[in-house]
Amino acid sequence: MSPATREVYRDTLLPLLARRPELMCLDSDTGLFGAAHAEAAGEQYLNLGIAEQNLMGIAAGMAASGRVPFVNTMAAFATSRALEAIKIDIAYNRLPVRVMATHGGLAAGHLGPTHQALEDLAVMRVLPGMTVLVPADGAATAAFVEQSLDVPGPLYVRLGRKATPALPDGPPPVIGKAQTLREGGEVLLVGCGPYPVLACLAAGEELACHGIESTVLNMHTLRPFDTGTLLAAAARADLVVTVEEHWRGGGLGGAVAETLAEHAPVRVLRLGVPDTFVDRVGNQEDLVEHYDLTAERTVSAVRTALDTTARSRATNRKEHLA
Amino acid sequence: MTAAPLLEREAPPALQEAAARIRAHVVDMCAGPEGGHLGGGLSCADILAALYFSVLRVDPARPDDPERDRFLLSKGHAALALYATLAERGFLPVGELAQFGRPGSRLMGHPVRAVPGVELPTGSLGHGLPLGCGFALAARYAGRSSRSFVLLGDGELQEGSVWEAAIAAATLRLDRLVAIVDCNGLQLTGATGDIAPMEPLADRWRSFGWAVREVEGHAPALLADQLAAAPWEPGRPSVLIARTVKGNGVPFLAGRAAGHYVTLSPRNHARAAGALRASEARR
Numbered sequence: 001m002s003p004a005t006r007e008v009y010r011d012t013l014l015p016l017l018a019r020r021p022e023l024m025c026l027d028s029d030t031g032l033f034g035a036a037h038a039e040a041a042g043e044q045y046l047n048l049g050i051a052e053q054n055l056m057g058i059a060a061g062m063a064a065s066g067r068v069p070f071v072n073t074m075a076a077f078a079t080s081r082a083l084e085a086i087k088i089d090i091a092y093n094r095l096p097v098r099v100m101a102t103h104g105g106l107a108a109g110h111l112g113p114t115h116q117a118l119e120d121l122a123v124m125r126v127l128p129g130m131t132v133l134v135p136a137d138g139a140a141t142a143a144f145v146e147q148s149l150d151v152p153g154p155l156y157v158r159l160g161r162k163a164t165p166a167l168p169d170g171p172p173p174v175i176g177k178a179q180t181l182r183e184g185g186e187v188l189l190v191g192c193g194p195y196p197v198l199a200c201l202a203a204g205e206e207l208a209c210h211g212i213e214s215t216v217l218n219m220h221t222l223r224p225f226d227t228g229t230l231l232a233a234a235a236r237a238d239l240v241v242t243v244e245e246h247w248r249g250g251g252l253g254g255a256v257a258e259t260l261a262e263h264a265p266v267r268v269l270r271l272g273v274p275d276t277f278v279d280r281v282g283n284q285e286d287l288v289e290h291y292d293l294t295a296e297r298t299v300s301a302v303r304t305a306l307d308t309t310a311r312s313r314a315t316n317r318k319e320h321l322a
Numbered sequence: 323m324t325a326a327p328l329l330e331r332e333a334p335p336a337l338q339e340a341a342a343r344i345r346a347h348v349v350d351m352c353a354g355p356e357g358g359h360l361g362g363g364l365s366c367a368d369i370l371a372a373l374y375f376s377v378l379r380v381d382p383a384r385p386d387d388p389e390r391d392r393f394l395l396s397k398g399h400a401a402l403a404l405y406a407t408l409a410e411r412g413f414l415p416v417g418e419l420a421q422f423g424r425p426g427s428r429l430m431g432h433p434v435r436a437v438p439g440v441e442l443p444t445g446s447l448g449h450g451l452p453l454g455c456g457f458a459l460a461a462r463y464a465g466r467s468s469r470s471f472v473l474l475g476d477g478e479l480q481e482g483s484v485w486e487a488a489i490a491a492a493t494l495r496l497d498r499l500v501a502i503v504d505c506n507g508l509q510l511t512g513a514t515g516d517i518a519p520m521e522p523l524a525d526r527w528r529s530f531g532w533a534v535r536e537v538e539g540h541a542p543a544l545l546a547d548q549l550a551a552a553p554w555e556p557g558r559p560s561v562l563i564a565r566t567v568k569g570n571g572v573p574f575l576a577g578r579a580a581g582h583y584v585t586l587s588p589r590n591h592a593r594a595a596g597a598l599r600a601s602e603a604r605r
Contacts, residue, residue, distance in 0.1 A: 024463075043463070049493070054452040054486035061456015064442055066388075067463070085483070088446055089453060093435065 002166045002194070006032055006102040006159040008138035012145040013070055017044045020149070024062060024069040028055045030102060032072050052077045056085035056097070063095035068149075075101035075117030075158055076108070079124055086154075091127040094153045104134070104158035105193055105245025106273070106291075109283040117158070118273050121192075122250025124156040125223045131155045132222040133175065134192040134252075137166065140173035140220060147175045162284065164194035168201065170218065178217045178226040180233070185213020187302055188237040190230070192219050192252045195288045196243035196271075202295035203241075207302060214302075225255055231263050239305050240268045243293055248272035267309070269301050337542045340410055341371035342602045345571050347406035347419050349586065349594045356423035356431070357585025360575060361568040363403035365506040365539070366473060369564055370407040372545035373471060382412035385438050391468050392441050392457040396450020397475035397504060398432040405429050405437060413439035448481025450474060451501060455491050458499040458559075469498045469552070477509030480518045485530070492531030497553035501532075501561040504539065506568035508579045527561045539564030571598050 010032055017023050027033055027047045038045050048055050052073050059069040071078075078086065078101045090097045101120065108115035124132045131151055135141040141159065148155050170181045181197070182189075182204045189200040197218045204214045215233045219226065234240055240260065242253035253270030260266055273291045282290060348363040374380070378391045395404045402422055409416045414437060421427035428436040432445030441457075444450055454472035461468050478484065491499050505523065507514055520526060524534045533555040537544050545564060552560040567576050572594045575581030586594060 046459075046494075048490055051483075051486035051490065053448070053483040054455070054490050057449055057452020057483065057487065058456040058459060058490065060442070061453040061458075062460040062463075063456075064453075065457055065460030065464070067460050084446060085449065085452070088443065089449055092443060 001163040002137035002139070004160055004163050005135055005138060005141040006161065008141040009100055009145055009157070009159055010037060012142045014040050016145070016149070017041050020068075022066060022068050024067050025072065026055055026059050026069050027072045028052055028077070030072045030074065032102065052082035053085045056082045057089050059097045060085070060089035060093065060095050063090070063097050064093065068096045068098070070098040070100050072100050072102070074108070074115060075104040075120045076115055078156070079117060079120040083123060087127055090154045091130050094129045096152060096154065098148055098155045098157065100157050100159060102159045103161050106278070106284050106287040107161040109161070109287060110281045113277040116278055118245070118247045119250070120156075120158060121222055121244070121246050121252065122254065125255060129153045130223055131175065134158045134220050134222065135173070136192065136194045136197045136218055136220060137164065143173045144175055151175065158193070160194065160284075165198055167194070167197060173220060176221050176224050176226060178219045178221070178229040180215065180229065181218055182214060182216035184215060186236070186238045187212055187214040187306070188217070188233045188240045189214050189243070189298065190217045190219050190240065190252065190256055191243040192222065193245050195284070196245060196293055199243050199293060199295045199298055203298035203302070206295060206299045210303065212302065212306065219252055219256070222252060222255055225259060227259050227263070230256065230259055234260055234264050234266050237266060238309060239302060240266055241271060241298055241301055242268065243271045243298060245288065245293060246272050248274065267305065269305060271297060271301065334543065337371055337375050337546065338605065340375045341368045341542050342598070343410050344371055344403060344406045345598050346595065347409070348403050349572065349591065349598060351402045351406070351419060351422040352584050353586040353588070353591035354420070354423055357583060358402045358422065358431070359399040359582065360572070360584040360586070361508065361581035362397060362400045362475060362504070362506065364570045364572065365566040365568045366397070366400050366504040367403050367570070368540045368542045369473060369502055369504060369545055369566075370403055372542045372549060374407050374411045376542070376546035377549040378471065379468065380439070382439070385413065388464075389466060389468055392454070392470040394441055394444060394450040394454050394457075394470070394472045395433055396444055396472050397447065397478055398444030401431060401433045401445075404433055404440070408437065408439040411439070413437075447475070447478040448483035451484050451487035451491070454499055454501070455487050455494070455496060458491070458496040459494060461498060462496070467498070469500060471500045471502065471549070473502045473504060476503055476505040476507065476514050476520065476523070479503065479520055488527070488530045488532065491559040495557040496559045497555070497557050499559040500549060500552045501559065502549070503561065503563045504566050505563050506566045508568045508577070508582070510579065510582050512579050523563055527563075531558060533558040533560045534563065535560070536563040536565065539566035540570055571601055573597050
């Protein structure tokens, strides 16, 4: 298993605070920093209470005065409740605030729609100058926290809640650079976040057994979007499938579809949470399964689509010959 | 609460004159093609004059000096009054004010950082006090003695984020943070007291842990005295409740919600400017 990304963030930040006096950690009573963590962070850690708009405003004011604040809240509260403060106070001013948003996607599990965030990527990636990251494991989280020190503007990092299955080794995670985890063939699978990336990888294996070769991209950075890697991979593909823990509109699938529509039209299937609020109790794995963000669903979507494409090509050929 | 000095103190001529020029600019800017927020601009003109001509440690030659005091116009719709004040204080040419709201100008309808002296953009209400807390906190961490001032409207106090920040400022003991409420009693469609009564306002702030004073909001010298003396109580942020008149100085709009946003016709521009001149002459 990979440790929970939120805990990796915390444990990566603590030694950085000691090295970099300009860094701050501003919390909104998330509980991520226990007494020992708070003590280790010393004056650079402040729990500002349950007030997310104020949290973002204070972070912006401090950033405008030369500090670099990491702010802790849940993705749901960051990107809907405090959205205006992120937009006006932080993004508009291009201030180096790092919004560290836990419980992203379905990670809140049984806590329900009030705590799930299935719109955060759509909302964050339209803000000018915002860097939007979805690390799929602890290693990527640690790398992004370190690399964030070189990003001049604001950052949104979608984190999880609990430990997630480990990813196989891949190229080192670099902000802004999609990771190619499997290469070749007529199908391109694109995922972000732990379960979707794992689903893409397992689907790639399964498809290979059916003689269908695929490329798998871990598109952990939604902004700035790695258009080059996507286009290069899509150029070889007849079909692109995106998988994400997000409503189907506006997130990873939206970004991929927009990009390909402009540059290299190819059929795009977007797998995500359907147009509904979650209405069942379940942990993250249960909900991922329930909403079919799985290898099985990805494989069946690919096979159905390829069959359809083949049939329509055959029909076209017949019509042409007639 | 420590009572404000009761005796009206004669403002130094420079302060009075600055306030008069700011008012005149506000009226002129509202005669431009887009009009402007005349009522709230005029209600805070004396407060801005007191801040920029007496209280704030700011220098137009060094607008980025890290030791400077910070000011945020949280009631960002009074941008025209802030621009007028910054121009009179030397941050931008006075002649530029005629460009307010015109295409190609940097003088947007709400404050923007492109205008020298504007710290951060505002306009959506309820943002200034959290930002001010951030400024005050950063100054404390940096060991600076600078103060942070935030000017709020009384209608703006209906935004919940104001009170989130009020809690934080008191908890963090940000005594170099000073809020000023431009308490003109009116908002866009009517009286604040009818729409969302906040009185007794001083008690409200006090119950949040702030040091509170009230003052006549069109007496620049009194305003300056109070603001210069903050923090009034060690360990507590300060809030000055300035009792003002919306549209102050323009009799046909003063104290009327209709004066909130006005595009002055040439005739009404002349009437308003004439009324301002007459009232200055009476001083």
